[in-house]
Amino acid sequence: xxxxxxxxxxxxxxxxLFPRQQKGLAGAGEWPDLQALLPSVSNRSFLDLxxxxxxxxxxxxxxxxxxxxxxxASKKMLDRAIATTDNPxxxxxxxxxxxxxxxxETFDVVFSSLTLHYVADLDQLFTTTRAATxxxxxxxxxxxxxxxxxxxxxxxxxxxxxxxxPVDRYADEGxxxxxxxxxxVRKHHRTVASWVNGLIDAGYSIDRLVEWSPTSEQVAExxxxxxxxxxxxxxxxxxxx
Amino acid sequence: xxxxxxxxxxxxxxxxLFPRQQKGLAGAGEWPDLQALLPSVSNRSFLDLxxxxxxxxxxxxxxxxxxxxxxxASKKMLDRAIATTDNPxxxxxxxxxxxxxxxxETFDVVFSSLTLHYVADLDQLFTTTRAATxxxxxxxxxxxxxxxxxxxxxxxxxxxxxxxxPVDRYADEGxxxxxxxxxxVRKHHRTVASWVNGLIDAGYSIDRLVEWSPTSEQVAExxxxxxxxxxxxxxxxxxxx
Numbered sequence: 431x432x433x434x435x436x437x438x439x440x441x442x443x444x445x446x447l448f449p450r451q452q453k454g455l456a457g458a459g460e461w462p463d464l465q466a467l468l469p470s471v472s473n474r475s476f477l478d479l480x481x482x483x484x485x486x487x488x489x490x491x492x493x494x495x496x497x498x499x500x501x502x503a504s505k506k507m508l509d510r511a512i513a514t515t516d517n518p519x520x521x522x523x524x525x526x527x528x529x530x531x532x533x534x535e536t537f538d539v540v541f542s543s544l545t546l547h548y549v550a551d552l553d554q555l556f557t558t559t560r561a562a563t564x565x566x567x568x569x570x571x572x573x574x575x576x577x578x579x580x581x582x583x584x585x586x587x588x589x590x591x592x593x594x595x596p597v598d599r600y601a602d603e604g605x606x607x608x609x610x611x612x613x614x615v616r617k618h619h620r621t622v623a624s625w626v627n628g629l630i631d632a633g634y635s636i637d638r639l640v641e642w643s644p645t646s647e648q649v650a651e652x653x654x655x656x657x658x659x660x661x662x663x664x665x666x667x668x669x670x671x
Numbered sequence: 672x673x674x675x676x677x678x679x680x681x682x683x684x685x686x687x688l689f690p691r692q693q694k695g696l697a698g699a700g701e702w703p704d705l706q707a708l709l710p711s712v713s714n715r716s717f718l719d720l721x722x723x724x725x726x727x728x729x730x731x732x733x734x735x736x737x738x739x740x741x742x743x744a745s746k747k748m749l750d751r752a753i754a755t756t757d758n759p760x761x762x763x764x765x766x767x768x769x770x771x772x773x774x775x776e777t778f779d780v781v782f783s784s785l786t787l788h789y790v791a792d793l794d795q796l797f798t799t800t801r802a803a804t805x806x807x808x809x810x811x812x813x814x815x816x817x818x819x820x821x822x823x824x825x826x827x828x829x830x831x832x833x834x835x836x837p838v839d840r841y842a843d844e845g846x847x848x849x850x851x852x853x854x855x856v857r858k859h860h861r862t863v864a865s866w867v868n869g870l871i872d873a874g875y876s877i878d879r880l881v882e883w884s885p886t887s888e889q890v891a892e893x894x895x896x897x898x899x900x901x902x903x904x905x906x907x908x909x910x911x912x
Contacts, residue, residue, distance in 0.1 A: 583831065597901065600818070626880045659841075
């Protein structure tokens, strides 16, 4: 198995240049707010759906997680993740999240960062994670915000002197094919409501939503993030069983 | 007490021309979906926050509610509501929702339609309704969607041949002064996350979100609603205690 996108050398070469892949969690402006949604992972088991190079799995292990399982569909990314830890609590597994099987597994914390918008059947995924979550356990994830996944065109425009984000097709859920580093990247657009209702239908109770935008201070340090106050780039959700 | 907006004769004359004020619930395209979020009101008490001319209070009474209390800040609207029912289960009360006092009252169903975006202190309101909700009771409301309350300019634009909705200031919550029938209408912009988190913080459990857009069939019957598929005009939330 290989991930047609994240194993693509052309894509990967560009992807590695993102600050968050160069600097890790310190390069991800939203990480402090995502981390704030997480319960303590100390002495708890942690599942990372779409672990990539392993930034969050290493964080969980360093923060005392009793077991960490990182799943990803990209063999190239997993190889690098495996090479960057020798912590015996950490395990990596090549996995297609559209065919996730957690039979016989139990986790206290299910986590995912910027991955679930690639999953076609979210109901099936949430049903699977719910069944594999220990009593009192939780799920915390972020995804591209529906204002990012939905629109036909993803470019800010000037509207009578105001920079605006051109929203359309919000109500039309389904796949979107984008040019993102390379052509033909397929993501799945769902409304905020569908992310929330999907969790509820799978048996979760909602704890928190965050439509993340950078603070004014973050924009001052990273002027390119200005557009992210116009509309949030990420949606974060925390829920428990 | 009088409502500076809804008691304004100029505003009211225009407001009465809306299909939903002429035809009642049959003129409100979203009502079937809002109604679907409501539990049975038969033999249950029903509180309507911002009852206006009383369309929903009469609906609750006709559907067997044991007690119906309609609250509104507009004396002119309440006078008309009072004149349109002689059902002894229905009561109307002139009330400013920014100073809501439900001391000693209990309701099974708290309801509000297109009103709460006028409320300045939502935390206080939700705390008050939560305290006045019976065990097993619920709250169901709709408001203008944050994609309606947020943007600086509320006009669809053409963007390379696609009709788009110009979103900006999504992250900047707070009051917005609009021209809506008349000048100087003040509404409060909150993100979807804040509507949900406000309920959770007050002690509610979230049951359902609906970011309502008309169906293609509704648009075919009402071509002016086309823009409402580009971005949802209403947010609906159902929660329970």
